[in-house]
Amino acid sequence: MSAGDPAALTAAVPHPVRSSRPSRRGLLGAFVAAFLAAGTLAAAPAPAAAAGIKVAIVVGPAGSLTSRYLASARSYADRARAHGATVVEVYTPNATWTRVRSAVQGANLLIYLGHGNGFPNPYSATLDPRKVDGLGLNPYAGSGNTRTAYYGESYVSRYLALAPNAVVILNHACYSAGSSEPGRPNPSVTVARKRVDNFAAGFLRAGAAAVFATLGDASHLIDALFTTDQTMGQIFWAAPDRTWSYRGSFASVRTPGATAVLDPQRPGVYHRSVVGRLTVTAAAWRG
Secondary structure (H helix, E strand, O other), X not given: OOXXXXXXXXXXXXXXXXXXXXXXXXXHHHHHHHHHHHHHXXXXXXXXXXXXXXXXXXXXXXXXXXXXHHHHHHHHHHHHHHOOOEEEEEEOOOOOHXXXXXXXXXXXXXXXXXXXXXXXXXXXXXXXXXXXXXXEEOOOOOOOOOOOEEEOHHHHHHHOOOOOOEEEEEEOOOOOOOOOOOOOOOOOHHHHHHHHHHHHHHHHHOOEEEEEEEOOOOHHHHHXXXXXXXXXXXXXXXXXXXXXOOOXXXXXXXXXXXXXXEEEEEOOEEEEEEEEOOOOEHHHHHO
């Protein structure tokens, strides 16, 4: 979370008989074990196929949830490296805008874990692109895990240049999948749609083909990008935590030509979404 385990391979080879030369059974057993080992190695995926793919993982300050998010991020990093990608990690308490901006340039995959500040929200009647629908980062290096500086969609779209057909995964960020903050009333479908559409807009303008948002584990999204030829829409519906309770899609208002899909756990509880050019394939992303 092993046929290739050295101990397992050793156990598969018969012990030698007491003779000056190996028995036929011993030779056959050794040959079969070696053949199986070679077959196992040959069947393994080739990480070199993803050698040119850059993955940037960012964790912002998230209070008591920070350690959980950091553990998830490191797991995602290990997963991406196992697929052969180059991974750049920028983590709180040193995830400042300057460091994040530098790390994200040219990324094929951007994964963000941290607080989300979206719109519509209870705090303002108008969308402020400087502060909402972007990244919640450290105000300065070493600032701890409780103080958050928000860099909204205007920063994302203007200063981040993602690779062609890039994918963004927003993980655990409030508003990004349509949900409200903990303790706040559940949103209507209309409000959830606006939140999802708004949160994706800046990243799509920065070059992303698709923006996934999930409040759960994102490992399946990473694996699907590296190992399948599915479209972004198919990857979304192949998720193990899909609920199918609302399969409707809608045309993005903020991003002409983009399509958005929400998948709530139950009415008002929005935990997954995707926005973008959903016919783009994982093969095109890798290409």
